[in-house]
Amino acid sequence: QVQLVESGGGLVQDGGSLRLSCQDSVTVRIFKRTALSWHRQAPGKQRELVAEISDNGSANYAESVKGRFILTRDNAQKIIYLEMNNLKFEDTALYYCYSTFGRRWGQGTQVTVSP
Numbered sequence: 001q002v003q004l005v006e007s008g009g010g011l012v013q014d015g016g017s018l019r020l021s022c023q024d025s026v027t028v029r030i031f032k033r034t035a036l037s038w039h040r041q042a043p044g045k046q047r048e049l050v051a052e053i054s055d056n057g058s059a060n061y062a063e064s065v066k067g068r069f070i071l072t073r074d075n076a077q078k079i080i081y082l083e084m085n086n087l088k089f090e091d092t093a094l095y096y097c098y099s100t101f102g103r104r105w106g107q108g109t110q111v112t113v114s115p
Contacts, residue, residue: 022097
């Protein structure tokens with residue numbers, strides 16, 4: 001059973017940084033041809049796209065995180081990373097990884113930013 005496993009969430013102060021990881025269990029051959037993304041959902045709000053990365057490594061970001069978050073991928077390790085800098089209270093949410101291969105979601109990792 002192929003799955004996505006997120007890690008790296010935690011509690012950080014306003015202005016701090018975290019790096020989220022999403023490990024996929026598919027083969028390298030499949031992974032490097034797959035687009036992936038990070039989404040987040042805050043309490044009482046809808047899930048929203050944070051950043052996405054294509055199979056060629058091109059990344060796009062939500063306006064709210066542009067200039068602060070960086071999404072990269074390591075095809076050999078089958079991991080995508082979300083580097084989050086200058087975190088704000090409003091970044092607090094459950095962060096999910098998503099793969100277009102099989103339309104799969106991870107279980108989520110909590111990010112909490114204290115004001």
